[in-house]
Amino acid sequence: MSFLQVVRPGVQSTVQDSGRRGYRHHGLAAGGALDLISYCWANKLLDNPRNAACLEIVLGGFHAIAHGALQIAITGAxxxxxxxxxxxxPWQILNLNDGDELTIDHSARHRLIYLAVAGGLDSAEQFGSRAVVVREKLEGRGPVQAGDRLVPLQPKRKVPERTVPDHQRPDLDEETVIRLIPGYQYPRFQRADIIRLTTSSYTVGDQSDRMGFRLQGTPLSSPPPGIVSEGIAQGSVQIPGDGQPIVLLNDCQTIGGYPKPGVVPTLDCGLLAQQLPGARVRFELCDLAMAQNQRRLFELHYQNTRWCQTGQELEWL
Structure with missing residues (x-):
């Protein structure tokens, strides 16, 4: 049996897949990989299923030793x-032999690194997912620790060398523009505040994690008062009394009582989740149909393309 044995897990490393579905009414967060683009490309390189579990490494500092031959892919920051x-x-197939030592240094500019193994990671499945939500403190569902074994779920045939084309990789170095789909509470916000929200530049605050990102900048002057607690969607933009936006991410609470002008699409949430404190972010209004079409195309591309023999491009089936 081949596996990676963790020597040093870094700041925090957790097993993630595409998250849970249908359990939010029980108070359970969706979880899953924050950066959907990087997560999917790590699996795509290895011909893994769309929902295969991989390792999400925060800020790097990771060290592991291969036992047996393994194929892996590393994407993200x-x-x-x-x-x-x-x-x-990164962003290509890596072949590890027995005894090889893998090290991933600390990332200075972005937050998330994804490590996939051929066949996907084998770990305990609960609520239809292998995703780990640390704050829930479910038994046996914590971060990866030194000495843990990362074992492939199933053996796979060896795949040839492949590299993700440059134009398919997310550009994390540009100013992050996150789109905002107006929600049903959008009309409750004053027009001047909506203009301020979509024309101002914000910075990522220190209090940002898998639950949500607090943004700091020119506050909205007259946000609506609190509302009766209601269900929250991933990507919701809450505006508390201080007028500073909070973008809620995969591990967010399931209900809340702050008004929300809209929701950030999942692909854009991934770009935001990669940013470190102090990074600049701005909002841009977006049509719902446009965001849906982009996500639909992203999923179709994953399911309906295959690698060319050169391993440098993909072709549609």
Whole structure:
């Protein structure tokens, strides 16, 4: 049996897939990979199923040793990755042999790194998912620890060398623009505040994690008063009394009582989740149909493309 044995898990490493479905009414967060684009490409490189579990590493600092031959893929935040001390590039297939040491240095500019293994990671499944939500403190569902074994769920045939084309990789270095789909409470906000929200530049606050990102900038002057607590969708933008936006992410609470001008699409939430404190962010109004079409195209591309023989491009089936 081949596996990766963790020597050092870094700041925090958790097993994530695409998250839970149908359990929010029980008070359980959706969980799942924050950066959907990087997560999916790590699996796509290895021909893994769309929902295969992989490792989400926060800020790097990861070290593991291969036992047996393994194929892996690493995507997400840019940092130095090395096998036996020799630097290797991310966003491609990496072949590990028995005894190889994998190190992922700390990322200085972005937050999330994804490590997938051929066949997907084998871990306990609960509520239809292998995703770990640390704050729920469910037994046996915590972060990866030193000494843990990362075991493939099922053996897979060896895949040839592949590299994600540059134009398919998310550009994390530009100012992050996150789209805002107006919600049903949008009319309750004053027009001047909506203009302020969509023309101002915000910075990511220190109090940002898998539950949500607090943004800091020019506050909305007259946000609506609190509302009766109601269900919350992933990506909801809450405006508390201080007028500073909070974008709720995968591990957010299931109900809340702050008014919300709208929702950020999932793909844009991933771009936001990659940002470190102090990074600049701005909102841009978006039509619902446009966001839906982009997500639909993203999913169709995953399911209906295959790698060319060169391993450098994909072709539609």
């Amino acid at each position: 840019r940092t130095r990755i090395a096998v036996n001390g020799q630097a290797v590039e």
